[in-house]
Amino acid sequence: MAQDHTVKSFDDELMRLRNLIARMGGLAEVQLASAIRAVIKRDSSLAEATIQSDGKVDDLEREIDDLALKILALRQPMAVDLRAILSSLKVGTDIERIADYAANIAKRSLALNQVASVRPVHAIPRMGQVVKEMIKDVLDAYLNGDVEKAVRVWKRDEELDEMYSSLFRELLTYMMEDARNITASTHLLFIAKNIERIGDHATNIAETLHFLVKGAPLREARPKHDETSYAVVKPASAGGKG
C-alpha cells in the first residue's frame, strides 16, 4: 500500500512537470502571437502588455527547474523517466528563449511605431504564421510523444530560413534606396532574425523529443541554416566601386 502510494505520487509529479511544460508552452505561444500582432497592427499597447508578461514565462521555467530537481533528488529515477525529466529541463530552456525573442519583437515594434511604415513589413505576417504553426505543432508533438510530427516541424525550418534570407536582402536593398528607411528596416531585420531563431528553438524541441523517444539523436539531412551571414548586397549606384 505504501509502495502503491509512492509510485502514484511519482506519476503525479511527472504529470505536474508535464502540465508545467504545457502551460509554459501555451503562454509562449500567446506571447509570440501577441508580439507578431503588435508589429502587424502597430499596436503599442499590446506590445507593452507582451513585454510585461514575459516575467510569467520566466517564473514557470523556475518552477520547472525546481520541480525537476526535486524529483531527481527524491525519486532518483532511472532510464526513460530520467531522460524525460532532463528533456523537460531542456524544453523549458527552449520555451523561455522563444518567449524572450517574442518580448524582443514586441520591444522593437514600439520603435517601429515611432517611424513611418516600410514596405517589407508585409513579409512579417507570413513568417509569423509559419513560426506560430511550428511552435504549436512541436509543442503538441512533444506533449503527445509524436516523433513523426516533430520531425515534420524540424524539416519545415528550412522554409522559415528561406523567407528570412529573402527578407534580409529585400531590407538591405530598401535601406539603400532611402536613408529614411534605415531605422525601421534595421528593427525589421532584427524582428525577422528573432523569428528565424524561434524556428531554431522549435527544431531543438523536435531533436529533444526524438532523443527522448528513440534514444538516438536526429541525424537526417539537416535543414539548411540561415545563410544571410554571408550575404553581400551592393547599392545600384555603387556598381562601379572597387
Place this chain on the structure above:
Amino acid sequence: MAQDHTVKSFDDELMRLRNLIARMGGLAEVQLASAIRAVIKRDSSLAEATIQSDGKVDDLEREIDDLALKILALRQPMAVDLRAILSSLKVGTDIERIADYAANIAKRSLALNQVASVRPVHAIPRMGQVVKEMIKDVLDAYLNGDVEKAVRVWKRDEELDEMYSSLFRELLTYMMEDARNITASTHLLFIAKNIERIGDHATNIAETLHFLVKGAPLREARPKHDETSYAVVKPASAGGKG
C-alpha cells in the same frame, strides 16, 4: 573496500565532467578570440578555420550530456552533487551558444571582407576585449567555485551593453550617410549583437554558479540590458518629415 572504490570512481566521474567543461570552455575562448581577430585583421582564412572548428564544441557538449546522464543514472547523486551535475548541463549549453555566436561572427567577417571597410569597425576590438575577459573570468570563476569573481563578471555586462548601444546608434547614422556603407554596417550590427549576446551567456554562467554555491538565485540590481531594441535614429536630412 568496495565502498571506497565506488566513491573514488564517482569522484573520478565528477572530475571528468569538470575537465570536459574546462576543455569546452577553453575551446570556446579560442573560437571567440579567432572570430574577433578575423574581423579586425580581415583574415578570411582564419574565419574559415573558426567556422570549421565549431563542430568540436558541439561534440564536447554531447560528451558532457552523455556523461551527466550516465552519472545521474548510475550514481543517483543527492544534494550538492546533483546540483553540480545539472549545473554542468546548463553551463555546457551556454558554452555551446558562445561558440555558436563566435562561428556566426566568423561567417559575417567573410561577408565584410568582400566590401570596403567602414569606420565603426574600430569599436569591435574594444567590445571583443571586454567580452573575451568576461568569458575567461567567468569560466575561471566557475571551475574554481569563486562566486565573488562570477558576480564581478555579471556586473560587467553593463559595460558591454553600453558599448553595443553606442555602436548601434553610430552604425545607423553611418548607414544614413552613404548607402554603400549599408551591407558592411548591417553585418557589423549583427557582429556587435552577437558579442552582446555572448556577454549575456557569461552572466548566465555566473548565475548558475551562484545558485550552485549559495543555493539561491542571484538577485541584486540586475545589470542594464540592451536597450537598442527601442532605439530610433533619424537621418539629418529627414528632420522635417512627419
